[in-house]
Amino acid sequence: MGKSLEEVHESVSTENKKSVFRKILAFFGPAYLISVGYMDPGNWATDIAGGSQFGYALLWVLLMSNIMALLLQSFSARLGIVTQLDLAQASRATYSKFINYILYFLAEVAIAACDLAEVLGMAIGINLLFDIPLIEGVIITVLDTFLLLFLINKGIRKMEAFIIVLVLIIGVSFIFEMFFAQPELDKVLYGLIxxxxxxxxxxxxxxxxxxxxxxxxxxxxxxxxQTRKFDRTPKGIKQAIKYNFIDSTIALNLAFFVNAAILILAAATFYKSGMYEVAEIQDAHKFLAPILGTQWAPILFAVALIAAGQSSTVTGTLAGQIIMEGYLNLRIQPWVRRIITRLIAIIPAVIVISIFGEGVTGKLLILSQVILSLQLGFAIIPLIHFVSDKSKMKGFHISRTTQIAGWTVALIIVSLNAKLVYDEIKGWLEISENPIVLWLTVVPLAFAFLVLLLYIIFKPFVSKTKIDIQNHSPHNLKLKFSESGTFTQKNIAVTVDFSDSDEVALNTAFELGGKAAEYTLIHIVETVGAMIHGEKVDDHETLIDAKLLNEYKEMLTEKGFTVNTKLGFGDPAKTIPTIINKENFDILVMGTHGHTGFKDLIFGTTVDKLRHKISIPLLIVKN
Incomplete structure (x- = not known):
């Protein structure tokens, strides 16, 4: 049995803290879940390649990247705190459906590229520690699919604690690695130029x-x-922005230490020894012991690698679910989402390793990070637009100086990517035996992405779009009601989801009870935040759902019905029985969800799970 509903929906309150330290501590946590993405195995491959080929020369790139990351993550946190929208939801409110589908696809590509790095990193770590073949290690990584679900059931604080422990394992491992390697400090400082x-x-x-x-x-x-509940006054919002910035600064500097340590380790060992071609993590592991003269170096290296892969895989599903819900308003069961994400990464990894051998993993890891970099502009530019907008940010928009800094970061990233794409395409055209194929495929595709980039840059300047996302379609609440002459029920529960099925379900309920009965409308918020934080969740969708539920109540009350409302959070199959069994209802009326068979597996079925958990009759109404 899993944890009880209350523990699944454990919240983090920042209110009523007696000291400033406790207040700050209550806000600490989200940035550590973010920071693991900045020290995942993909970073290891680029850091090892950079250190072995160019010594300490690219340390400044790490420092610059860390400053960029801190600025952009502070923008992201500000957006969520002020608007109670995530970046995907804000994009959906600003751009057309067609553009959002493309942005969603690009975001999914980034998730897949990130997961590819995590899969390979975990598999390599398992291979290095236990001598399990790489392909088998890749397949074993499927087993961590359910880790996220287990951690969510333990509550967000325990998930954060788990991540922090893994981050500490990585950090401590590299403290010892630095002690073994004894890098030249003057060259380290020179590398920052x-x-x-x-x-x-x-x-x-x-x-x-x-x-x-x-x-x-x-x-x-x-x-x-948005997992932190705080006083939503101007003072409270300002304080939340400040404390989250402190949280981000500490967490991302820890990530910078890890990345710098990997590059310095490669420079102090491989580059110093003239081994400029070491780019594979396996080679780095193999050569550490003879170069540094201790068997602990490769062991700590492999342990840290597994910790990095495992910690970063935890956040992948959450990010994927947020992106899917935000752009498409589409929810699927978390375990299905995790398997899909993992398979997208595993299948190409297995195919490439099977064809080209285990020696290509380093190239695969670096390629995955270049793909991530190419997608950055399509996430950064909308983010800068949103946090710069006075109306959307309700007065908490970023300053002109900060805007300039943000656009400078965007310009650097987009310019570097444009040069990379141009050079790659030029190289392909020069060596291709049939360049006409490239001119008809790759070149138009690159041009199309350039047009898209220009569109998302200039569209918000041309037309402002008010953020007013309604995550469901309440069909304007235009319900038609019918009455029957015979009424048999007095206390009726009706589930509503603000779809067309509500009209049929409510009509059926009114035929059972008429205006003499008492009706309770039940709606369940199913967002990722609701799964984690329960009734303490304070996101945009919860506010919209509560507003729509209240509009139902007001409209039906005006028509002479006695109506109560119940807003639940998380899995409907668990939440609805809890609500029903606490009250003295005579019957539960539910509309059909509109899918069967395979779609039930993907989206989940509520009826089959809850009908055995309630002690009253259940009436299913087909739309």
Whole structure:
């Protein structure tokens, strides 16, 4: 049996804290879940490649990336705190459906690329520690699919504690690695001065930026900050922004320490020894012991790698679910989402490793980070637009100076990516035996993405769109009611989801009870935040759902019905029976959800799960 509903929906309150320290501590947590994405195995590949090929020369890229990440994550946190919208929801309110479908697809590509890095990192770590073949290690990573569900059942604070423990394991491991490697401090400091040795260094540098500034983290952070309940006065919002910035600064600096340590380790060992071609994590692990003279170095390296892969995989599903819900208003069961995400990463990994061997994992990892970097502009630019908008941010928009800094970061990232794409396409055209195919496929595709980028840059300047997302379709609440001459029920519960099925369900209920009965309308909020924080969730969808439920009540009351409302949170199959069994209802009326068979597996079935958990009759009404 899992944890009880109350524990699943455990919330984090920041109110009524007696000391400033406790107040700050209550806000700490979301940024640590974000920070694991900045030290995932994809970072390891780019850091090792950069350190072994160019020594300490690219340390400044890590520092610059960390500053960029802190600025952008603070934007993301501000958006979530002020508007109670995540980045995907805000995008859906601003751009057309067609554009949002493209942005959603790109965000999913970024999630898949990130998960590819996590899969390979975990598999490599397992291979290095237990000598399990890499393909089998890749398949084993499927088993962590349910880790997120287990952690959610333990509550958000316990999930954060789990992540922090893994981060500490990584940090402590590299403290010892630095002790073993004894890097040259003067060269470390010199590496903080910007320089770019050659074209190959640019490719690695863009990979480092892609590995450091994670696009899916921008979506995730804007949602996670909403897990904290605080006083929503101007003073309370300002305080929440401040404390979340402190949280982000500490967490991301820890991530910078880990990334810098990996690059420094590669520079102090492989580059110093003339081993410039070490780019594979397996090679790095193999050569650490003979170079540093201790068997502990490779063991700590592998343990830290597993911790990095495992910690970053936890946040992947949450980010994917937030993106899917925000852009498409589509919810599927978390375990299905996790398996889909993991399979998208596993299948290409297994195919490539089977064909080209285990020696390509480093190239795969770096490629995954370059893909992440290419997607960054499509997440960063809308984010900067949103947090700069005075009306959307209700007076908490970023300053002109900060806007300039944000657009400068966007310009750097987009420019580097544009150069990378141009150079790659140019190289392909030069070596291709049939360049006409590239001119008809790759070139038009690159041009299309350029047009899309320009569109999302200039569209908000041309036309402002008011953020007013209604996550459901209440069909304007235009319900028609019928009455019967014979009424048999006095206390009737009716589930509503603000869809067309409500009209049929309510009509059926009124035929049973008429105006003499008492009706309780039940609606369940099913967002990721609701699953984690229960009734303490304070996100935009919950506010909209509560508003719509109240509008139902007001409308029906005006028509002469006696109506109560109940707003539940999380899994309907668990929440509805809890509400029903606490009250003295005579019957529960439910409309059909409109899908059967395979769709039940994807979206879940409520009726089959709850009918055995309630002690009153259940009437199912087909739409």
């Amino acid at each position: 910007p320089s770019m040795p050659n074209e190959a260094a640019l490719y690695i540098a863009i990979g480092i930026i892609g590995a450091t500034v994670m696009p899916h983290n921008l979506y995730l952070h804007s949602s996670l900050v």
